[in-house]
Amino acid sequence: MTDKKHTYAPSLLIGQEKGFAPSVHKPVSMLLIYPNTYYVGMSNLGFQAIYYHANQHPSIFCDRGFVYKSRPVSGILSGISLRSFDIAAFSASFELDYFNIVSALRESGLNPDRTQRKDTDPLILIGGIAPTINPLPLAGIADAIVIGDGEMVLNDLLNACIQGKTRSGRDVLDSLSVLSGVFVPETHNRTNPVMRLQALDLDLFPAQTHVFTAETEFSGRFLIEVGRGCGRKCRFCAADYIYPRPRWRSAESIISAISWNRQFTDKVGMLGVAVMNHPDIDDIIRQVQSWNMDISISSLRVEAIKESVLDMITASGQRSVTLAPETGSDRLRKTINKRFTNDRLLSLVQTLQDVGVQELKLYFMAGLPGETDADIEAIISLCKDISARNIRLKVNVNPFIPKPHTPFEREPMMPQKELKRVFSYLQSEFRAIPRSSFSHASIREAYTEALICRADENMGNEILLNASVRVPKELAGLAPDAPLPWKIVHIPLS
Ligand code: SF4
Structure with a gap:
């Protein structure tokens, strides 16, 4: 049952679950899939919330599915294969999990290319924060993509799918395409932006654990x-x-x-x-x-x-606390709009020690716009100051990724070679800092994530469906007049 080691035993996993259990005797079946393992997915509140709310629909039985390498996906409760459900919905929080969506469809006997699927195949829906930021890389895969808080449109979406169950696939897509916040790649003209949905009253859409399990990161x-x-x-x-x-x-x-x-x-x-x-x-x-x-x-x-x-x-x-200084210098922190100084951080460290904290996990970034070698030195110097106060440090440094919709969306990424140089320098410096450990995120994965974030539809197909894109060594900035694929998402100011 140790899901962490990829030994996936659904009956054992279900056997130790507590909490919400859905009614299975309903006319329409939906499989909600987390595009990663049970261990990862069951701590995701968006996944748990949609699972619970979909099962409140009088006509929908919603099962859960998880993705394991080289295995077809099936419902954890029903054992039914993905391809036999009426609706399959993926909840995607991270761009790198898109590869798991493609493999889940392939391994389950479905063509990941939506234009090659049959009307009798399940409808493939995708939602989550990653496709909300930029849905276009998934436009060649999904029949419909929900932009924003999915709970806002869930009932209407399910009603449209239920009506369409007895009609041709094209009719369902027409019904879905008139819903606010739903992007239907087959029918959308690519010029009218799709409204990002936002739940204003969270009491109406509570996101919380509905199914308890010991086999997840936040176990029990x-x-x-x-x-x-x-x-x-x-x-x-x-x-x-x-x-x-x-x-x-x-x-x-x-x-x-x-x-x-x-x-x-x-x-x-x-x-x-x-x-x-x-x-x-x-x-x-x-x-x-x-x-x-x-x-x-x-x-x-x-x-x-x-x-x-x-x-x-x-x-x-509690003995360990996580903080995100992002950078070691006050100057650079100000330019990214984080509003505290190193002095404030050091005084907080003292306060935390006074209440018994013995370990800090600190998150930084490398390659931020305007960063110089002096800012990297400042990370080391700040961590030395903290370590001198006799507290353990776990330091993690991630490559900066220029994310869509942010003021940095057109910025370049630090070249891979530079990132390697910075990480190897930090690694050697941290060896000399007592009570500290240093780790960094994968440079290759950060570049892949950045490529997907910036992709338009064609690039998305090349990366995900054709696997024909090599991860570049550098990611240049975008010209001020370069079109931004993610402008297909309309974000109201409030
Ligand atoms: S804007 Fe983002 S990074 Fe900054 S404090 Fe808020 S959640 Fe954290």
Whole structure:
């Protein structure tokens, strides 16, 4: 059953699950697929939310599927093959998982090229944050792509699919193409932008753990999304430019959901890109603490850490905290619009040590626009200062990727050769910093992700369907007048 080692045993995995179980006796079948393993997918709240909400539809039985190398995909509950479902929907958070979508379709006997599939094949839908940023690389694969918060259109989408079940495939696509936020590659004219959907009232679309499992990253923990969006406008951050308006689930709804799920677990994880900014975070933490539950929070803000969070760290005995300084120099941090200084960070380190924290995980980027060797030196110098305070450091440095919709969308990437030089220099310098470890993301994978982010439809087909694109050694900037494929997505200002 150790899914981490790719030994996928559905009956054993289901046997240890707790929580929501859908009714299977419904006329229309849907397979919701996470394009990665069970271990990864079951900690994804978007996946859990769509699974739960789709099963609330009176006519839909929604099963779950996961992707393993060289294996056909089938429903974990029903055992039915992907190709026998009426609808197959992929929830894609990461561009690199697109390769798993292609292999899942191929291994399951379906042509990943949508123009080659038959009307009797299942409808292939794709949604998630990655296709919301730029849906065009998937236009040769998906029958329809949901742009933005899928919950907003889920019922209408399913109704259109149900009606179309007895009609020709083309009729279904016509029905889907009139829905707001749904991009249907076969019928869309490529000139009218598709509106990005945004759920404003998160109480109506609660995203939380519905199925508990021990076989996932946040094993046995009740995960709950407390908000979406951030509003800080860090200039590299696509998530914040896609959803410029922060939205919160109400404290009553959060507390009530946590209370109800105490029957399954005494561990809670509060998720969101800006958990600490929730207007009622103090009240929520205090209430949950009064139940003696173990709380974890996905992101701590260097700028403003609240008393209640420090109390929570003390009470829970948490020893490790994750922070994202992004760069080692105040100058460069200011240019990317992160609003804190190294002095502020060092004072936070002291505060965290005072409440018992012994280890920091720090995330940086290399290759940011305007970066010089002095900024790389500044990462080392900052980490030396922190390490001198007798705290363990786990440092991770990722290549900067110019993401669509951000002010940096036209910027070049640091050449691969330069990234290798920087990483190897950092590696050797960190060997000399006591109590520290250093790691970096794969340069090749970062370049592949960047290529997909920037791809238009033809490039998407070449990368994903034809596998004919070699990962380049450099990614140049885009000219000011170069067309941007992702402008097919319309993002309202609020
Ligand atoms: S604080 Fe985090 S989530 Fe908010 S804009 Fe900056 S990087 Fe994005």
